[in-house]
Amino acid sequence: MKKVWRVVDQVQRDKATGMLEFEIKELENIFVLLLYGSFVGLPSPPTAMAFELMPYMEEEIKLMISRADLAQDPLGALLGMLEID
């Protein structure tokens, strides 16, 4: 019974915070794009600065790459997010 309650609770929480999670992901993605946009042809900050930050950006770079995969279908991602079928 407890287990069921926990699952239900988690599902509700996930639903409630979906928008916020999406926003965080987007912000993180823009942050990493600003820093390492030169990878995809955007103007970048002084290389040396980006390079100095690189050691701490593992997760963000992963995110950027996964976002680049999704970029083929941004509308789909947004509709999925808003739960429109």
Next chain:
Amino acid sequence: MKNMLFFMGKGGVGKSTLSSTVAGQLSIEGFKVLIVSLDPAHNLGDIFEIQLGDERTRIRESLDAIEIDLQKWVKMYLKKSRDEIISNYNYNLSINLDSYINILKYSPGTEEYAVLWAIESLYDRFHEEYDYILFDTPPTALTLRFLAMPSITRLWVKELSGMREKILRKRQTLTRLNPEASVLKGARSTEDDKVSRHLGTISHRLEKLYHLFTEKSYVTIVVNNDKLSLAESVRIGEELEKLKITLNSLCLNKIESVEDDHKEIHSAFSGFPIFKFPVMKEGIRSVKQLNDFKTRDLINHILLKEKKP
């Protein structure tokens, strides 16, 4: 107190000669002086007739000289970052990173950064020991780029820090509402976040350098009485103004006679003190000839600026 002196100007106008003369004179007057060549094509050693390198070499009492080895600084800087990458990334590095990082030597901006960090480190190590640190600067383009670097990078750091702050705040909110959320990775507070901390460190160092260039430096442009060097000096003057770095004086070098009026130069730099140095017909052939330069007025001006910053 202004204790860094920069001699700027077009190649061949006499920056190295003048800066070594001023360094020599200041040391004779009892000041402890360090003269540093930032130019990749060094000629300080030739002037002082002594082999110089990346470590301090004593020229005479109260006067030491260094010729900065930029490539060494670039390598040191890349090695530091490489070590950091290896210690921070999760996966085991079985591949050899060195060959990839080596290519960064050629990336735009690396050389300017190397100059900046060299200046910073020299200042940190020596500003208490010496009364004056003189810099004989590299060609104009590189000099202006490294002087501009702190202001440009400051803007980036400011924007990025603001954004990072926002991300962390949202992560905190999400932690309260839904601690199990899948996007919650990494730090949530500024103190724990290595990226924020490192941005803070970069910003702190840049502020310091910006302060050094704008508040603690005496900047002079060396110019000859010809169209090209004047045009370049005017451009340097404009750039310095944009960067809010004060130009303190102008040194008109290699002129026929100090009595001539040099109208063009006076009108281009009206309002700035102009110090004149006559040409040495046969060029500088020995270190003793440096004493023939009458740098009294320039040195008085430097000393005066130091008293009234």
